[in-house]
Amino acid sequence: MNVFDRSINMDALFKFSHISASTQEHLKRVYASFALCMLVAAVGAYINAVTHLFQLSLLTGLGALGLMVWLTATPHSRDTERKRLGMLTGFAFLTGINLGPLLQMCISINPSIIPTAFLGTATIFTCFSLSALYARRRSFLYLGGFLLSGLTLMLLSSLVNAFMGSTWLFTANLYVGLMIMCGFVLFDTQLIIEKAENGDKDYIWHCVDLFLDFVNIFRELLMILGMTEKQPEAFASVGFSLVQAFL
Incomplete structure (x- = not known):
């Protein structure tokens, strides 16, 4: 046996x-x-940066929420597939536009934050997705309860911090939120596999789960990188109202 042989079997990989x-x-x-959602969201974010539609972030947020509800209420079938794909595209586009306030804030601090956060998000998402795909089936589904509990506690602490205005708690929420969203990539990927194995082939709604995971990780990284470029107190006072609503 040659211990120095480190060749990789790509077929097995x-x-x-x-x-x-x-x-x-x-x-x-x-x-x-x-991939389609990512492309459309990038177009929406670019249009926002050019036209400054971030002033309409509340309306675009409500529009994205409305499309998500409509998508949920529309059953998955061959007859509704194109219609639901249109809803998905519209949801991704409005989500990209709705990132406007946070993106504008990061551009004003340091434009390099955005590509750095995107590359970091893509790396994190890819690594955790592959971990879920290669791992034994259902091995990460136990995380569901812990993740939902952590998300609930984080939401409660955000509400409390709305009155306290603690920079330390705000920063802690960002890092905890990033870990929770990474866990959701593992959980959602394996949950999609289990649903598909049991006959649920609604790939459009399953795409929404992964897309939201990616967007939330991207938001968390934008905020964390932004706080390293600027005084945490100043950044938190502006960023709190923009991001905590999405957590």
């Missing part, structure tokens, strides 16, 4: 024998829709 062929096809549709 991309082999998901624990996932059925139909579920693998489903995952391809999910990630293809996810």
Whole structure:
């Protein structure tokens, strides 16, 4: 045996024998829709930066929420597939526009924050997604209860901090929120696999889960990087009202 042989078997690397062929096809549709959402959201964010639509962030946020509710209420079928894809595209576009206030804030501090945060988010999302795909089925589903409990506690602490105005608590929420969202990538990916194995092939709604995970990680990293470039007290006082509502 040659201990210095470090050749990699690429066929084994991309082999998901624990996932059925139909579920693998489903995952391809999910990630293809996810790529479409990322492209449309980037277009929305760019349009926001050029036209300064961030002043309408409340309206775009309500519009995105309305499209999500409409998408939830529309059953998944071949007849409604194009209609639901249109809803998904509109939701991603409005989500990109709704990032405007935070993006404008980061541009005013240091424009390099945005590509750094995006590359960091892409790396985190890819690593945790692959971990969930390669891991034994259902091995991360136990995280659901812990993640929801942590998210609830974080929301409560955010409400309390709205009256306290503690910079330390604000910063702690950012880092805890980042860890929770990373956990949701693991949980949601394996949950999508289990749903698909049990016959739920609604790839459009499954795409929404992953897209929201990515966007939330991106927001957290933008805030964390922004606070390293500026005094935390000043950044938190402006950023609190913009980001905490999405947590």
